[in-house]
Amino acid sequence: MKKLAIFLLASFTAAGSFAAGSKKDFAGSGQEEEDLFQSACQLYQQTAHEKSATIQAFNRFLKAFSDSPRAADAQFMIGESNMEDALTVLKAEAASKKQSADRLLVPKNVSAVNSLTKAREAFAEVVSRYRKKQPGIGSSAQYRLGETAYNAKDWGSAIEEWRKVEKDFNKTYIVPEAWMGIIFANLALEQFSQAEANVFLLGEIYPNYLKVPEVLYAQGIISLHKGDYSGAERALKLVHTPEALFYLGKTYLLSKRPFLAAATFEQITREFHD
Numbered sequence: 258m259k260k261l262a263i264f265l266l267a268s269f270t271a272a273g274s275f276a277a278g279s280k281k282d283f284a285g286s287g288q289e290e291e292d293l294f295q296s297a298c299q300l301y302q303q304t305a306h307e308k309s310a311t312i313q314a315f316n317r318f319l320k321a322f323s324d325s326p327r328a329a330d331a332q333f334m335i336g337e338s339n340m341e342d343a344l345t346v347l348k349a350e351a352a353s354k355k356q357s358a359d360r361l362l363v364p365k366n367v368s369a370v371n372s373l374t375k376a377r378e379a380f381a382e383v384v385s386r387y388r389k390k391q392p393g394i395g396s397s398a399q400y401r402l403g404e405t406a407y408n409a410k411d412w413g414s415a416i417e418e419w420r421k422v423e424k425d426f427n428k429t430y431i432v433p434e435a436w437m438g439i440i441f442a443n444l445a446l447e448q449f450s451q452a453e454a455n456v457f458l459l460g461e462i463y464p465n466y467l468k469v470p471e472v473l474y475a476q477g478i479i480s481l482h483k484g485d486y487s488g489a490e491r492a493l494k495l496v497h498t499p500e501a502l503f504y505l506g507k508t509y510l511l512s513k514r515p516f517l518a519a520a521t522f523e524q525i526t527r528e529f530h531d
Contacts (some may be wrong), residue, residue: 290322294331301334307345308338329387329394336379336401343372343408370409377405388425396426403438412442433463440475449482470496477504486512499529 297314304311315331315338322328346369380398388395403419406412415438422435436459443452456476460467467473473492480488486508493505502525509518 290318290325293318293321294325294327297331297334301338308342311338329383329391332379332383332386333394333398333401336376336383336398336405339372339376339379340401340405340408343369343376346372347408373405373409377402380405392426392429396422396429396431399426400431400435400438403435407438407442407445410445412445415439415442433459433466436463437466437469437471437475440472444475444478449479453479470498470501474498474501477501477508481508481511484511499525502529 293314297311297318300314301308301311312335315335318325318331319328319335325331346366350366350369380401383398384395384402388399399418399422403415403422406415406418419435419438419442422429423432426432436455440452440455440459443449443455452475456467456472456479459472467476474496477489477492477496480486480492481504489508490505490512493501493508502521506518506521506525509515509521
């Protein structure tokens, strides 16, 4: 997710409007409009965590210049900022749960839910208003709708939103990313056969994606579920994350190689102790 946000923001600040393409398209709109938009972009970059000031800045821009060529960009960044607020809360909550004996009793975080709801509303507005006029940012917003649902653990809705990326924006670069999202939602729903079928389709259309760590991780989980321990080991050994190492250790245990399992679990504590 972060990669896309950085790409979009670089487009705003370095090359002008993501939607319009260059500052020439923005000429004549007035220096105040230019300054207000750039100020909001800079605030986004400078604010590491809580994004309320950034959201207010982009809302001010939209209120003052609702017909601007950059209105879609500002609307998108409101969604992006709310999404980041939600993820900050969820990551902090996940870290605290590791230390708490009551972690299974913790309900949904209201702050995160509210931020995800606002993010979904902002991205939906971008898709509704700009999907035909500005398909580039429209496809990015549609992808984000899938991510918003996924982060809310609404796996079924996430799949529906990501399928719309291919249906409505089938010529954009983000289609294989949406396929990856669908695969992970399949895994979250324990739809292992469907996940395997989708990995196969992804590889048929976008073969280079079979080398992406996230796809290798998914392949490892699918193989582990099938009892294909050699396949699981082959895929998971290529991914250096604590989650991949955990399931690699589990693969060793299930294939009756306890010493390798112990070494793998020790590697997790040594390299990812934070």
